[in-house]
Each structure stands twice: as structure tokens, then as C-alpha cells.
Amino acid sequence: MLSASALAWARSLAWRALLPLCLAGPAAAADIDRGRYLVEALTACDNCHTPRGPDGYRLDKRFSGGSQTFNGETYSVRGPNISSDAATGIGSWSDERLAAAIIAGVGPEGRLAPAMPSEYYRILTARDLEAVIAFLRTAAPVEAARPAQRRDGEQKAEIFPGAEAPFEESALDDPLRRGFYVATLARCMECHSGETNGALDHKEKLGAGGKLFRTPAGTAVGANITQHPTAGVGAWSDAEIKAAIVAGVGRDGKPLKPTMANLSKAHFSKMTPRDLDALILWLRTIPPRPGP
Numbered sequence: 001m002l003s004a005s006a007l008a009w010a011r012s013l014a015w016r017a018l019l020p021l022c023l024a025g026p027a028a029a030a031d032i033d034r035g036r037y038l039v040e041a042l043t044a045c046d047n048c049h050t051p052r053g054p055d056g057y058r059l060d061k062r063f064s065g066g067s068q069t070f071n072g073e074t075y076s077v078r079g080p081n082i083s084s085d086a087a088t089g090i091g092s093w094s095d096e097r098l099a100a101a102i103i104a105g106v107g108p109e110g111r112l113a114p115a116m117p118s119e120y121y122r123i124l125t126a127r128d129l130e131a132v133i134a135f136l137r138t139a140a141p142v143e144a145a146r147p148a149q150r151r152d153g154e155q156k157a158e159i160f161p162g163a164e165a166p167f168e169e170s171a172l173d174d175p176l177r178r179g180f181y182v183a184t185l186a187r188c189m190e191c192h193s194g195e196t197n198g199a200l201d202h203k204e205k206l207g208a209g210g211k212l213f214r215t216p217a218g219t220a221v222g223a224n225i226t227q228h229p230t231a232g233v234g235a236w237s238d239a240e241i242k243a244a245i246v247a248g249v250g251r252d253g254k255p256l257k258p259t260m261a262n263l264s265k266a267h268f269s270k271m272t273p274r275d276l277d278a279l280i281l282w283l284r285t286i287p288p289r290p291g292p
């Protein structure tokens with residue numbers, strides 16, 4: 001059951017204020033290419049919405065639903081079918097409904113569980129949001145029933161500080177803001193910030209590491225990627241940090257655990273040099289913190 005307040009919010013028009021006004025018109029080829037880049041190199045929608053086989057993503061069933069179940073105190077959900085199938089996917093959804101799900105976390109039954117990371121996607125510029133939607137619509141329709149989602153009570157989602165509102169396109173010309181944009185869409189801090197009382201603490205523990213991941217491949221701990229010279233990556237060269245991000249390789253040259261390395265290989269390896277340089281520039285501004 002959704003709480004009354006969550007439903008009221010979803011039904012209210014409040015979230016509409018977040019939507020750009022320009023969601024209209026057929027997508028140009030450039031939009032689709034930009035959308036593909038954003039989805040494949042940064043937002044990694046496949047990670048939760050495409051089933052996996054022994055060799056990675058089942059691209060023949062792309063976007064038909066993820067393999068992983070996300071459990072939180074108030075939810076147990078799986079990435080549903082977002083292929084263009086009209087009956088079981090998002091083929092019949094308007095651009096506005098899609099935008100509401102992607103950047104405001106509003107789904108057909110009200111507030112989505114925060115496992116859908118809309119709080120990191122709200123920053124998408126109007127043009128980039130359009131591009132993501134345009135690319136999503138190019139995926140082949142795959143029939144796959146919607147998973148039975150469990151949501152109990154209010155779905156609380158913390159907005160990533162700095163990502164409260166869509167960026168203006170011009171912000172991406174500033175390398176530092178571009179770096180923040182890249183880090184936000186790639187959700188680096190959703191895995192790398194430390195926690196206080198079980199909740200991510202982007203203010204006091206930005207990038208400080210310590211979050212625990214239990215996966216079929218074993219456990220992993222989010223690394224400290226602050227500028228701390230010993231606990232973090234402050235003493236690493238740019239090339240060493242880049243190798244961790246795009247190749248999933250640690251400073252010692254050994255492969256990082258799959259929680260990071262899979263994203264590196266499937267997604268971050270596709271980052272443009274411009275985005276990667278901007279990302280490093282922003283990472284260098286993270287205050288050093290000890291830990292985890």
C-alpha cells in the first residue's frame with residue numbers, strides 16, 4: 001500500500017513543475033545519439049532494467065526488466081520492463097509520464113521506490129532528458145510481465161545535494177560543473193559516500209566510502225575516493241584514477257571487485273575524454289576525509 005501522502009503527491013501537479021516545457025516533437029538523430037551516450041556511458045539504465053546472462057547483459061532482451069531485486073526498509077522492487085512494448089513496457093507512455101518517472105520518481109501507482117535513482121537524474125538538462133527518452137524509444141519491444149513490486153508506506157528519497165533542479169545546457173561548458181553533472185548521472189556518490197545512522201551522508205562523508213554491497217559475487221565496500229592522501233585517492237595520478245573508472249583496475253593494477261568493475265567495463269569505459277577529464281577535475285575538489 002502506498003501512503004496517502006505519497007499518492008497525493010503523485011496525483012498532485014507538484015512534480016510537473018520539475019518537467020521541462022519543451023518535451024515535444026520528433027527526436028532528431030543527434031538526440032538519439034546523445035541519449036545513447038548518456039544511457040550507456042553514464043546513467044547505466046541497463047544495470048537495473050536489462051536482464052543478465054552468463055556473458056553480461058542480455059541485449060536481445062534489452063530493457064525488458066532487471067535481474068536484481070532491491071530491498072529496502074519500505075520496498076522490495078525490481079527494475080521493470082522499460083522496452084517499447086505497448087502492453088508490458090513503456091510503449092504507450094507519453095513523454096511526460098516517462099519524464100516524471102525518470103526525474104521525479106513518479107510511476108503509475110505513485111511514488112516509486114528510491115531504488116530507481118531519480119534523485120540523481122533530476123539534474124538532466126531539458127535537452128538531455130529528451131535525448132534519454134528518445135533513445136529509450138528506439139529499443140525493440142520485448143514482452144515481459146511487470147514484476148510484483150512491494151512498497152510499504154512512504155518512499156523516502158534523498159535528493160543528491162546540487163541536483164535539486166535540472167542543469168541549464170550552458171552549465172556543461174564549465175568543466176567543473178560538467179564534472180559534477182557526470183558524477184551525478186553516474187551516481188558515483190550513491191556508492192562512494194559514507195553513511196550516518198544507516199543513511200547516505202553526502203554532506204559530512206562525501207566520497208568517504210564504507211557502504212557495504214552484498215552481491216552474488218561476494219561483498220564489496222565502497223572505496224574512499226576523497227582527496228585524502230592515504231585513505232582516499234589524493235596521491236593517485238589522474239591516469240590511475242581514470243584506470244579505476246574506465247577499466248575497473250586498482251592502483252596496484254589488479255581488477256577491482258565486480259560492483260565497480262562491471263560498471264567500468266559495461267558503461268564508464270564509454271565516457272568521452274572530455275567528460276572523464278571533467279569528472280577527475282570535480283573529484284579533485286572533494287575534501288579529504290579519513291575512513292571508512
Ligand code: HEC
Nearest residue numbers: 043044045048077078079080101107112113115116117149
Ligand atoms: C539502480 C537501479 C536503477 C537504475 C540505474 C535505473 N532504474 Fe529505473 N527503476 C528501477 C527500479 C527498481 C524501478 C521500480 C521502482 C518501483 O516500482 O517502485 C524503476 C522504475 C523505472 C520506471 C517506471 C516504470 C514502471 O513501469 O513503473 C522507468 C520509466 C524507469 N525506471 C526508467 C529508467 C531509466 C530511463 C533509467 C536510466 C536513465 C533508469 N530507470 C535507471 C531501478 C533503476
Ligand code: HEC
Nearest residue numbers: 186187188191220221222223225244245250256257259260
Ligand atoms: C554500484 C556502486 C558503485 C558506483 C556507481 C561507482 N562505484 Fe566506484 N567503486 C565501488 C566499489 C564497491 C569499489 C571498491 C572495489 C574493490 O574493493 O575492489 C569502487 C572502487 C572505485 C575506485 C578505486 C578506489 C580504490 O581505492 O581502489 C575508484 C577511483 C572509483 N571507484 C571511482 C568511482 C567513480 C568516479 C564513480 C562514478 C563515475 C564510481 N566509482 C561509481 C562501487 C561503485
